[in-house]
Amino acid sequence: MMDRRTIFILALACLAAAGGWWLQNRWGTALPAQPPAPAGVATFAIGDPVGAYALPDLHGQTTSLAAWRGKLVLLNFWATWCAPCRQEMPMLAKLQHDHAADGLQVIGVAMDQPQSAAAYLKREPVDYPILIGIDADPVPTTIFGDTAGLLPYSVLIGRDGRILETKLGVLDPSTVAAWLDEAGPGPSPSSAPSDAQRVP
Amino acid sequence: MKMSASRKPLSHLFLLALLVLATAGAHAQSASPGGGLLPVTQAFGLKATIDKPGRIALHFDIAKDYYLYRGRIHAKILTSGITAGAIDLPPGKREHDEYLGDVEIYHGSVDGTLPYRATGALPPTVKVTVSYQGCHEVAPKICYPPNRETFTLPTSGGGPVGAGPTGGGHAGNAITASLASGPSHPQPSGAAPRAGATPQRGTLAVGLPFALLLAFAGGLVLNLMPCVLPVLAIKAVGVLESGESRMRARAHALAYGAGVIATFLAIGLAILALRGAGHAVGWGTQLQQPVIVAVLACVLFAVGLSMSGVVSFGARLGNLGGGLVRRGGTAGHFFTGVLAVIVASPCTAPFMGVALAYAFVAPPANEILVMLVLGLGLALPLTLIGLVPALARLLPKPGRWMQTLKQLLAFPMYLSAVWLVWVLAHQRGADAVALVLVAMVLIAAAAWWHGRAPSGRKLGHAFTLALVLAAVASFYAVARVAPPARMAAATGDAVAFSPARLQSLRDAGTPVFVNIGADWCVTCKANEYAVLDTQGFHDLLQTTGAVYMKGDWTDVDPEIGAYLREFHSPGVPLYVVYPRGGGAGQALPTVLTASLVRHALETAAR
Numbered sequence: 001m002m003d004r005r006t007i008f009i010l011a012l013a014c015l016a017a018a019g020g021w022w023l024q025n026r027w028g029t030a031l032p033a034q035p036p037a038p039a040g041v042a043t044f045a046i047g048d049p050v051g052a053y054a055l056p057d058l059h060g061q062t063t064s065l066a067a068w069r070g071k072l073v074l075l076n077f078w079a080t081w082c083a084p085c086r087q088e089m090p091m092l093a094k095l096q097h098d099h100a101a102d103g104l105q106v107i108g109v110a111m112d113q114p115q116s117a118a119a120y121l122k123r124e125p126v127d128y129p130i131l132i133g134i135d136a137d138p139v140p141t142t143i144f145g146d147t148a149g150l151l152p153y154s155v156l157i158g159r160d161g162r163i164l165e166t167k168l169g170v171l172d173p174s175t176v177a178a179w180l181d182e183a184g185p186g187p188s189p190s191s192a193p194s195d196a197q198r199v200p
Numbered sequence: 201m202k203m204s205a206s207r208k209p210l211s212h213l214f215l216l217a218l219l220v221l222a223t224a225g226a227h228a229q230s231a232s233p234g235g236g237l238l239p240v241t242q243a244f245g246l247k248a249t250i251d252k253p254g255r256i257a258l259h260f261d262i263a264k265d266y267y268l269y270r271g272r273i274h275a276k277i278l279t280s281g282i283t284a285g286a287i288d289l290p291p292g293k294r295e296h297d298e299y300l301g302d303v304e305i306y307h308g309s310v311d312g313t314l315p316y317r318a319t320g321a322l323p324p325t326v327k328v329t330v331s332y333q334g335c336h337e338v339a340p341k342i343c344y345p346p347n348r349e350t351f352t353l354p355t356s357g358g359g360p361v362g363a364g365p366t367g368g369g370h371a372g373n374a375i376t377a378s379l380a381s382g383p384s385h386p387q388p389s390g391a392a393p394r395a396g397a398t399p400q401r402g403t404l405a406v407g408l409p410f411a412l413l414l415a416f417a418g419g420l421v422l423n424l425m426p427c428v429l430p431v432l433a434i435k436a437v438g439v440l441e442s443g444e445s446r447m448r449a450r451a452h453a454l455a456y457g458a459g460v461i462a463t464f465l466a467i468g469l470a471i472l473a474l475r476g477a478g479h480a481v482g483w484g485t486q487l488q489q490p491v492i493v494a495v496l497a498c499v500l501f502a503v504g505l506s507m508s509g510v511v512s513f514g515a516r517l518g519n520l521g522g523g524l525v526r527r528g529g530t531a532g533h534f535f536t537g538v539l540a541v542i543v544a545s546p547c548t549a550p551f552m553g554v555a556l557a558y559a560f561v562a563p564p565a566n567e568i569l570v571m572l573v574l575g576l577g578l579a580l581p582l583t584l585i586g587l588v589p590a591l592a593r594l595l596p597k598p599g600r601w602m603q604t605l606k607q608l609l610a611f612p613m614y615l616s617a618v619w620l621v622w623v624l625a626h627q628r629g630a631d632a633v634a635l636v637l638v639a640m641v642l643i644a645a646a647a648w649w650h651g652r653a654p655s656g657r658k659l660g661h662a663f664t665l666a667l668v669l670a671a672v673a674s675f676y677a678v679a680r681v682a683p684p685a686r687m688a689a690a691t692g693d694a695v696a697f698s699p700a701r702l703q704s705l706r707d708a709g710t711p712v713f714v715n716i717g718a719d720w721c722v723t724c725k726a727n728e729y730a731v732l733d734t735q736g737f738h739d740l741l742q743t744t745g746a747v748y749m750k751g752d753w754t755d756v757d758p759e760i761g762a763y764l765r766e767f768h769s770p771g772v773p774l775y776v777v778y779p780r781g782g783g784a785g786q787a788l789p790t791v792l793t794a795s796l797v798r799h800a801l802e803t804a805a806r
Binding site: 148149 | 240272297335340341342343344346696698
């Protein structure tokens with residue numbers, strides 16, 4: 001009996017260790033580790049205002065994010081060499097189409113040479129603006145918290161210009177739905193909260 | 201109060217399996233930084249060597265679930281006077297990409313070559329930049345940005361390029377530097393990857409026999425470490441108390457030895473498996489996981505309670521050492537061996553470091569051999585006492601003093617638990633500390649209730665179970681506590697470690713002293729107290745003009761992990777001195793003395 005008690009307690013302790021390990025592993029996968037940003041590079045965190053952060057567009061015209069102030073901005077970092085990024089772009093285009101009335105603005109940031117991005121967009125057009133992030137220094141992915149430069153990476157910026165959410169990897173409809181839900185309905189009278197939840 | 205003889209070994213085996221699982225778990229954790237995606241240099245593990253004159257061999261070790269695009273691997277030679285030929289890569293797996301068309305991708309490992317020739321006299325080194333790009337193909341599906349690594353390779357002679365950066369004029373690296381008596385193989389001037397580049401995994405200048413000797417000595421000394429000694433003392437007391445027949449004593453001693461060695465074998469195999477999967481493994485890295493730290497603290501606390509005899513299950517947990525001997529279960533002795541290894545896991549004994557450094561990069565058979573010999577060293581003293589009656593007779597006669605000793609030895613266990621809680625405080629802050637303390641109280645409560653509840657009462661057991669589950673819930677909560685905002689480790693003279701910063705300092709020709717440590721590393725703390733935090737070291741930095749760069753590995757940090765691998769360091773501490781003029785770094789021994797540091801810095805600043 002004594003033995004059995006000892007074993008019982010120790011077995012539970014081991015199960016706890018194994019369980020904790022499993023949980024932490026699960027937890028860890030959801031939040032991939034990002035290396036720290038290089039010294040001297042200020043990065044945005046959730047809740048920070050992005051201010052007038054600006055990048056060139058496909059024609060080299062500098063465009064500031066402040067131009068979309070008052071809208072819910074979904075910044076999507078992509079590149080032509082990134083297959084998962086290309087796969088999610090049609091979904092983003094549809095999202096833009098469905099929720100433009102709610103004040104949603106998808107903006108693609110190509111981590112690619114402008115000519116490569118332009119050639120790709122000619123074949124697979126999307127109806128949201130594209131900025132070019134490849135030549136900016138410091139690298140825009142780093143500034144927005146993706147210090148390893150992994151793609152795809154998306155950032156949700158609230159109507160007040162503050163970062164609400166970030167997501168590494170392909171956006172899934174349920175995440176987008178939750179994001180839109182969290183951001184709440186736009187000021188536009190035509191939008192109803194129920195619309196925001198109906199996401200492709 | 202008795203258990204049938206036929207059932208007991210089975211339960212013990214079950215327990216053993218669980219413990220081995222938990223240990224393997226701890227190691228698996230240590231291997232996966234953040235449990236998420238690998239740093240790019242680990243995902244695609246690029247090595248460059250000159251395998252024969254006029255040809256650079258490129259080798260990618262692609263981790264499981266990652267792939268590289270063949271068409272996106274490019275190499276360029278930066279040394280003037282050397283021109284590169286066309287890169288030769290094997291055909292990859294063909295895949296159709298909607299936009300890119302037919303692409304070829306690689307999984308596993310890839311070997312390519314880059315021919316080069318000199319237009320005039322052959323320069324002593326050739327600098328080559330390799331760029332590549334790949335992706336992770338299971339969730340989360342992501343792609344890495346194109347990565348570029350630069351290697352400086354010696355053009356003289358082929359053969360495998362030596363391990364890690366070698367100091368200007370000093371043959372050797374971390375290992376040879378700390379082993380003046382070791383067999384010294386003059387190293388071919390090593391490939392010196394730039395900071396952040398993939399480390400070169402060559403053979404170390406420590407031979408297998410010497411590594412085995414060190415492993416054995418390290419295992420022996422492990423017996424005396426504060427976390428293991430109490431458990432073993434109880435076990436020795438048990439041997440004395442038992443007064444069992446010689447044959448039984450011998451069988452039990454062998455079972456204990458087998459338990460220790462089998463656990464080391466399991467750890468060795470786990471490390472091999474993880475290495476095969478391209479993970480960075482180090483001794484002590486399991487302590488980077490707050491959950492493991494919390495569970496270990498609670499285990500030490502529970503063992504301490506049992507030794508103090510303050511809870512009634514305590515006397516029974518003491519069985520781990522003494523009681524089971526009386527009951528005569530061979531499996532029980534085997535299990536004591538397993539427990540000894542588990543409580544030893546937070547400790548690193550002197551000598552072990554070098555042996556482990558060898559093991560972590562050695563061929564599989566040698567790695568297993570080193571682990572086995574480590575186990576042999578740990579198991580030997582107690583096994584000998586059991587095997588040789590003359591030795592057992594040298595121990596003092598059993599008596600009341602044994603009870604006192606048992607209770608006395610509980611205090612090192614509590615102190616070990618305090619240390620682990622302190623480590624946790626640094627990793628996850630006050631919230632995690634509160635949670636682990638709550639878990640300890642719950643464990644004490646469970647043990648108390650279990651001890652006083654009449655046996656066989658279902659309700660009593662259910663309440664015990666509820667208390668234990670609550671303790672488990674605390675561990676779960678510890679896992680969820682977010683790390684506190686990490687302050688840059690810049691204190692006093694030191695600047696925070698970053699590969700980019702190190703590179704820029706080296707490019708500027710400044711001598712640099714790099715110190716990589718962790719809160720859970722006792723040696724690191726001792727060195728800081730004795731040498732690095734002293735006025736003498738401060739003055740030395742002033743006179744030599746060296747920059748003191750400090751990295752903290754208390755938490756998982758892929759950049760520091762890669763840096764440690766570059767120097768074949770099995771863990772922390774790691775001290776590296778970079779000479780004036782941007783030469784390659786020279787690793788120092790893990791135990792520092794003021795004169796050693798002075799010599800190293802003055803040589804570097806020359």
